[in-house]
Amino acid sequence: MIGSAMRRIMIHGPGGHERLVIEESQAPEPGPGEVLIEAEAIGVNYADCMVRMGLYKSAKDHVGWPICPGFEVAGKVAALGEGVADLRVGDPVVAVTRFFGYSTHLVVPENQAFPLPSSLTSGQAAGFPCVFLTAYYALRMLGNPRGGETMLVHSAAGGVGGALVQLGKVSGCRVVGVVGAAHKRDLVREHGASEVIDKSSEDLWAAAERHAPDGYHLIFDANGAVTLRQSYDHLAAPGKLIVFGFAGMLPKGRDRPNRLKLLYDWLRTPRFDPLHMTNNNRGVLGFNLSYLFAEIGLFHEAMAELLGWLEEGKIEPLPTRTFPFEDVAEAHRAIESGQTVGKLVLKV
Ligand SMILES: NC(=O)c1ccc[n+]([C@@H]2O[C@H](COP(=O)([O-])OP(=O)(O)OC[C@H]3O[C@@H](n4cnc5c(N)ncnc54)[C@H](OP(=O)(O)O)[C@@H]3O)[C@@H](O)[C@H]2O)c1
Structure with missing residues (x-):
């Protein structure tokens, strides 16, 4: 898996939908304490459009141009970095990431990946964390x-x-x-x-x-x-x-x-x-x-309670509309229309 081809959606400067371009490169290698995830579905958030327009301060502070947007993915663990103890290759996970989520493969620290709840499809799961x-x-x-x-x-x-x-x-x-x-x-x-x-x-x-x-x-x-x-x-x-x-x-x-x-x-x-x-x-x-990724413990506290409520049926995943990875511009167009309900997700 490491070194195999991956695709990601890049933005090289602020603008409209024409700025969303799919590029190919090599899948990254996970470092110590990191995992490589092969994404099946990717959550689309309104903030991703603001990133594309060049209006999202956190994107400027943390990455700059060019940027691969995206805050959440669901998929399978494809490779483990040194010292990763709690995940195995093939485990289904949902992960949060500060940018780089619009990608078929991405590396995240182990503590940003959570076991995928069995009641959710990968599309529902990708739209859950953010x-x-x-x-x-x-x-x-x-x-x-x-x-x-x-x-x-x-x-x-x-x-x-x-x-x-x-x-x-x-x-x-x-x-x-x-x-x-x-x-x-x-x-x-x-x-x-x-x-x-x-x-x-x-x-x-x-x-x-x-x-x-x-x-x-x-x-x-x-x-x-x-x-x-x-x-x-x-x-x-x-x-x-x-x-x-x-x-x-x-x-x-x-x-x-x-x-x-x-x-x-x-x-x-x-x-x-x-x-x-x-x-x-x-x-x-x-x-x-x-700006809260340094407080990752808060995310874990929240996810533990949220996943418990999900299992007990107290909360449910949002209705999810799916777009092919290649149709990312359509997904942005939809959320910018202000007419959507629930979540939008890209399917790899
Ligand atoms: N601070 C954070 O950590 C954080 C995290 C996630 C999201 N957010 C923010 O939360 C908001 C909702 O995000 P979301 O991803 O869940 O999106 P969303 O609510 O699914 O979609 C955006 C909704 O906002 C309303 N809206 C108002 N002005 C709009 C405009 N100019 N263009 C499009 N929609 C507009 C529309 O609903 P109505 O017309 O029904 O009002 C629209 O359906 C966004 O502002 C996002 O930046 C913040």
Whole structure:
């Protein structure tokens, strides 16, 4: 396997779908404590599009150009580096990786690979870690609900949104989900939301107030400036706004940013006032998992509980739409449309 041919999707500079090119090279050799994985399926995340557009800071900080994007794969262990004790060649695994996931073969440290849950197909597994780890970190580690909280989830039918709704239910919260199109409503209900707001046909904040007149204990927002101020204003006391993305700064259905809109949204992104936060018992927390790989123990803690819930049937994999590896541009086009539900996955 080592030294055999592999393919990966590379991006040599910022731009649209034409920037996604498949290149061939030799499969890498795992170093001490690393494993080589032969991928069967690869998770696609909205962040991958931001990497391609040159707007993802972590990609610049950790790799630069050219870059192979991708944060998660499912496949089989193809080779072991020295000292790897807990995995064997042929073991089915799902792995998290900071970039380089859009690849038929990749090397990761042993501690970034987890046994593939037997109930999942490789496609479902490849779409599991990123969105569920993000939701777990946001809700369980930052939000830390005790049960009984009311939470609002923006983009509730998407990848992270779908995971947040399910974990909210598991955590004993009442979940209100927000979606941008009518066809997304049913899934959010199926995942456990008690109310769904379709902002394409009703006033988001009027509905949000109707469903929680005293405000929300937890609000999860990856929209950016378009909703952040109002999200903060709709917190209960105590309440936490958890910020983890800025998709609303980009135009839906386009493969490159509008620079003027980026600037406008950056200027109108709220700066929150600590005095107001203190006197109103409101908190604002932000995070990006790709800066948390040094805390890999958190991922293990989260995965252990998530895989347990999966086995017990308390959570389920998101509906998964599959694209051939070669059709990566189609997958990016789909997620950029803002119309998808659940997860998108590339099949090798
Ligand atoms: N901080 C972290 O560690 C972390 C980790 C994973 C993901 N994220 C962030 O979480 C968000 C969701 O990621 P995901 O991969 O699960 O994607 P996703 O939610 O499956 O898809 C994106 C959704 O965002 C909404 N949206 C708002 N503005 C959009 C735009 N301009 N273009 C396309 N969609 C837009 C759409 O839903 P509605 O129209 O229904 O709102 C769309 O369906 C992204 O912002 C991502 O960067 C952050």
